[in-house]
Ligand SMILES: Nc1ncnc2c1ncn2[C@@H]1O[C@H](COP(=O)(O)OP(=O)(O)OP(=O)(O)O)[C@@H](O)[C@H]1O
């Protein structure tokens with residue numbers, strides 16, 4: 001039986017002849033060019049012939065003009081087919097290089113146990129495993145929270161070991177460098193708030209109360225909330241990516257094997273930096289928001305700057321600042337916690353670093369929103 | 385004497401900013417050579433490789449492949465030249481989001497129009513050649529360091545490149561695997577006609593399979609032409625002998 005290149009009968013193309021010699025020998029003759037740039041036959045082509053082969057296969061390659069990996073891959077599948085069927089192979093007829101390379105390919109036996117096929121999972125399965133993962137995740141999150149608390153304990157008792165220069169570096173990174181984005185967003189939010197308020201208050205002729213609305217709104221709630229969300233996107237993601245990359249590079253393992261706590265070294269400075277800087281950024285955001293309110297009121301709604309200023313002073317009390325600052329600290333801690341948690345949980349590949357960063361932002365914003373609602377209710381009940 | 389050399393490095397100077405790593409490198413790699421680049425850690429071997437394969441423009445000088453000036457031809461031409469190279473990076477550089485089979489298959493998918501079935505036969509064969517048969521569906525993060533290196537070699541060989549550039553293949557390999565790798569390199573040259581440029585510290589490999597070599601000196605920041613490493617061991621420059629005998633002479 002002869003097989004040839006499907007499109008061309010030029011003698012430079014491949015040709016495959018199979019004939020029975022005696023009753024149990026099959027001679028496979030390969031001639032012409034057996035290279036990847038051609039449409040080489042697959043093993044299925046000669047499957048039928050193989051079915052008739054009883055004991056032995058030998059090769060004839062005297063007419064073979066050129067070969068490369070294409071030929072080798074063909075022979076290898078032939079070899080494994082023969083191995084399955086208990087057919088002996090006589091490689092003497094193959095070129096020397098081919099025999100050597102085939103020998104190398106079989107020098108290390110295939111790891112059968114290692115082989116695993118990844119199955120596509122059903123939607124049902126995915127939902128189930130996501131739910132299980134969620135409930136498995138909760139204790140882990142609490143555990144991490146516990147570790148951080150213990151680490152803070154060590155810090156207070158002066159036994160936490162980390163480099164103060166790291167703390168300063170983080171402070172600069174999360175504080176001053178976030179000023180521009182915080183300014184832009186707070187300015188716009190203040191502006192929106194002033195417009196919205198002015199429009200409604202005008203109906204009852206109480207436009208001057210824009211000042212109260214903007215001042216209390218920004219200082220108590222929105223300053224902290226906006227800052228928290230900005231920092232979650234900016235710094236939380238960065239923390240997760242940094243720690244995740246360190247996880248990939250085994251840097252975190254290196255801390256552990258030295259008996260150093262990666263929590264002290266890596267998480268503590270980041271927590272501290274955010275808990276210090278987010279309240280300050282919150283304060284700053286509130287002032288920028290009030291400034292925007294002032295500008296809108298003065299230019300659009302004809303309230304004099306002096307009036308607005310006085311009304312703002314009258315509206316603001318110390319407790320509002322304390323509420324805002326405490327929220328800022330909590331949000332800062334949440335963002336640092338979420339970022340570090342996801343970073344430390346990161347797997348060992350580039351992809352998992354990306355997932356860690358995404359998950360840090362999602363977790364951070366979710367926790368901030370939950371904390372914001374809880375704190376608003378608590379402060380209301382306490383009458384603060 | 386009059387035919388154009390396969391690879392020619394002419395007056396090559398490599399620098400990071402003002403920091404000259406190596407200057408005035410001149411050497412020729414002939415077809416069928418197993419060309420060894422040696423030198424101490426940090427002398428600039430990897431940097432030189434980056435200039436050879438088009439990742440880092442040299443500060444001065446250039447590289448010719450069969451007479452074509454790699455750094456001064458248009459981008460299409462450069463891409464065509466690059467396709468003749470197979471590269472194994474020092475750190476493996478496997479794509480972490482792809483399985484081993486997908487890593488090796490990607491160049492085949494991009495540059496050939498083979499059917500999926502043929503590609504997977506070839507991929508299995510290449511992985512078997514480096515002793516990784518059966519690991520097709522593993523992700524790089526699930527492999528040991530030495531296995532990653534070997535997988536990376538399988539990827540470098542995917543397209544049967546004319547020129548194989550290998551950065552430290554045997555670091556991190558056990559002695560048996562390292563010697564199997566040497567056999568494989570020899571066979572790739574003899575059977576598939578590849579020219580091999582290999583950066584290595586492995587003395588057994590340097591002396592065992594190297595046919596020609598240069599030594600990048602860390603003090604003078606330029607090369608010492610060492611020719612056949614076995615001859616360098618007995619009659620070469622004292623600095624090279626010192627290196628090849630691990631400081632004994
Ligand atoms: N991106 C970079 N910027 C500046 N200097 C660099 C950069 N990469 C490498 N170097 C410097 O270039 C020199 C050569 O580095 P290279 O990686 O080429 O060394 P090598 O010979 O491959 O060493 P090894 O044997 O350790 O792999 C080193 O001194 C290194 O500090």
Ligand SMILES: [Mg+2]
Pocket residue numbers: 429430431474551
């Ligand atoms: Mg190097």
